[in-house]
Amino acid sequence: MQAKVVVVGSLNMDLVTRASRLPQPGETVVGSGFATVPGGKGANQAVAAARLGAPTAMVGCVGDDAYGVQLRQALLDEGIDCQAVDAVPGVSSGVALIVVDDASQNAIVIVAGGNGEVTPQRVSAADALLQQAEVIVCQLEVPAQTVAFALKRGRELGKTVILNPAPASAPLPADWFAHIDYLIPNESEALALTGIAVDSLAGAQQAAAWLLARGARKVIITLGAQGSLFADGAGFEHFAAPKVQAVDTTAAGDTFVGAFAAALSRGESERAAIAFGQVAAALSVTRAGAQPSIPTQADVAGFARP
Structure with a gap:
């Protein structure tokens, strides 16, 4: 299989509990269930791209523990090329501790584990995968120097490069935008x-304009139930989200990114790819969990907007 989408990023085991509401600092609340679910932004986006029609490969690291075996197998079960997913001795796999409330909002704490071992050297060792890709996708759950290397290498190879800056706590380095x-x-x-x-469409436009002024080529700000805002040098376009009954918003953003990448990799226009991603993300929030919630290409094709 020649991967059309290559994801450089994280693999986490999600430890998920539900509660009536999210706890306040110092507070204990009673949960109503618990599950372990394969996740991590990188792995979620790889699963989304694969389920939504793109031959996909993953570049990342897990620990030499039971979670690592499960995380790698979950990707293999989706047909994802895992030749560049390394098990690192003496390191735990990444985990995410997730609480989901009755309003389907979540709070998440992540522990990097093996994700901290995704070095530029490991990405360089997977260069053959990058060379055959149409689209390269990165996030911020692996070391910043690794993200910078992958973005730059993607630009050198002339690939379509996507950065989902998640989780973000500060402005991006100025030299990243060009890639x-x-x-x-x-x-x-x-x-x-x-x-x-x-906190409004006007605010999204202001933020997108700020990013464009710093050198971003194109910006898509995802707005949850309000859809998404696309911005480039020609202006702004708002895409309304399909109306659905949300159960769990975990991995909705990852689903959008993976779906968008999959659509681009098969030659769809960016606007068609955004619309495709919006439907995929909407379907994902109607289901619980991270990777289990991600729809297939057939699911999206069968979705009828109200």
């Missing part, structure tokens, strides 16, 4: 990158 074709933050990430509150 990114599509920068895809959500509202809170856009605030962290720009200092501009994205």
Whole structure:
């Protein structure tokens, strides 16, 4: 298989509990269930790209523990090329501790584990995968120097390069922008990158304009139930989200990114790819869990907007 989408990023085991509401600092609340679910932004986006029609490969690391075996097998079960997913001796696999409330909002704490071992050298060793890709996707759950290397190498190879700046806590390094074709933050990430509150469509436009002024080629700010805002040098376009009953928003953003990458990799226009990603993300929030919630290409094709 020649991978059309290559994801450089994280693999986590999600430890998920549900509660009536998210706890306040210092507070204990009673949960109503617990599950271990394969996740991690990189792995989620790889699964989304694969389920949504793109031959996909993953570049990342797990620990030499039971979670690592499960995480790698979950990707293999999706038909994802895992030749560049390394098990690192003496290191735990990454984990994410997730609480989901009755309003389907979540709070997440991540522990990097093996994700901290994804070095530029490991990405360089997977260069054959990068060379055959149409689209290269990165996030921020692996070391920053590794992300910088992957973005730069993607630009050198002339690939379509996507950065989902998640999780974001500060502005991006200025020299990253020249290597990114599509920068895809959500509202809170856009605030962290720009200092501009994205609490309205006008706020999203201001944040997108700020990012464009810093050198971003194209920006897509995902707005949850409000859809997404696309911005480039020609202006702005708002894409409304399909109306669905949300159960769990975990991995909705990852589903959008993976779906968008998959659509681009098969030659669809960016606007068609955004619309495809919106439907995939909407379907994902109607289901619980991270990777289990991600729909297939047939699911998206069968979705009828109300």
